[in-house]
Amino acid sequence: MKPTLLILAAGMGSRYGGLKQMDELGPKGESIIDYSVYDAIRAGFGKVVFVIRSSFAEAFESRFEPRLKGKVETEYVFQELENIPAEFTVPEGREKPWGTGHAMLMAKDVIHEPFAIINADDFYGREAYESAFRFIQQHPDANQYAMVGYPLKNTLSDYGTVSRGVCETDNEGYLKDITERTKIGKENGDIFFYEGENKTRLSGNEPVSMNFWVFKPSFFDHLQNGFNKFMSEKGQELKSEYYFNTCADQTIKSGLATTKVITTNAQWFGITYKEDKPKVQNSIQQLTQQGIYPADLWRP
Structure with a gap:
């Protein structure tokens, strides 16, 4: 059975100012999602599940279904x-849903x-999907997970702060600890995370989670239990969110699973702010010129 790619696409892009999930960035109007699915298919994935909002479901499906039909199985939750x-x-x-852990739970039945x-x-890069696929093939145990890690310094925006899961690994490359930092930014050439009035310097070499993980279906039980506990404790707060990173961290520390950190040389870039868009477009153009991607990604 081929593995599935689960794409978290329900965010409304408040800092970006629009539906960045569908923003046209490639030479034929491709979005980052197009490149992610293209790389996943090349690596060997057989199904894509999109987590979206019902308010833009029609626009989303009408855009992606014609492109993906016959190429990969698709589901929408x-x-x-x-x-x-x-x-x-x-x-x-x-006003907002309950974070990435809540989003991930929407896919547990499919x-x-x-x-x-x-x-x-x-944009995670072709190598990241190939590494994830190899891990799945080589590690069939239900409680062996993985995370694709990127150096923090390569994942920042020039136009504002970002949220990152900062990781600590053991000598064999297994994840020991992950701390969600919701406000990391650059200041006079240095990197800091901010907590209220306090700021702490980071080296920039710390491996961080960019929410590219490999899981087995067993993780959904841990996730549901963790979400229920979160809702009992913080469900009446207006802005608290439940991160699947947090659940993965707790699962590891409780000894219920292991997570291998897959280091990658793949090129990562992303869009948090509108000002990031030209840089991403230029990066995609360079990859196209290098022949890594065709100029028309879904041409028959």
Whole structure:
């Protein structure tokens, strides 16, 4: 059975100012999602599951279905604020869903095979998908996971702060700890993460999670248990979010699973702010000129 690619595409792009999931960046109007799916198919993935919002489902499907039909199996699931277990309620005034862990749970009923999970607005590079596919082929154990890690300094924006999961590994390359830093930025050539009035310098060489992980279906049980605990403790807060990174970290520390950090030389770039767009377009143009991607990605 071929593995699945799960794409988190429900974010509304508040800092970006629009649906960056569908922004045209390639020579024939391709989005970053197009390149992610193209690389996944080349690597050997057989299905793509999109986590989206119902408010833009029609526009999203009408764009991607013609491109992907006959090339890969597709499924669509929806992340909405009210999609939570029946014993919990949405607090008055909450506007956004509950984070990446909540988004991932929307796919638990349609994924029954090993899978990789990615962000819709991050360009991970061909090598990353090939590495993920190899790991799945070589590690069939239900409790062996993996994360594709990138050096922090290569994942920042020139136009504002970013959120990153900063990782610590053991001598064999297995993940020991991951800390979600929601505000990392550059200042006078140095890199800091900010917490209120405090700031802490980082070297820039720390491996970080860009939300490219490899999981087995067993992870959904851990995720659901963790989300239920989160909702019991923080479900009435207006802005708290549940990250699947956090669940993975807790699963590792409890001894229920291991996670190998796959270091990659693949080129990463992404869009957080509108000002990032020209740089991404230029990077894609260079990769196209180098022959890594065809000028018309989905040409028959």
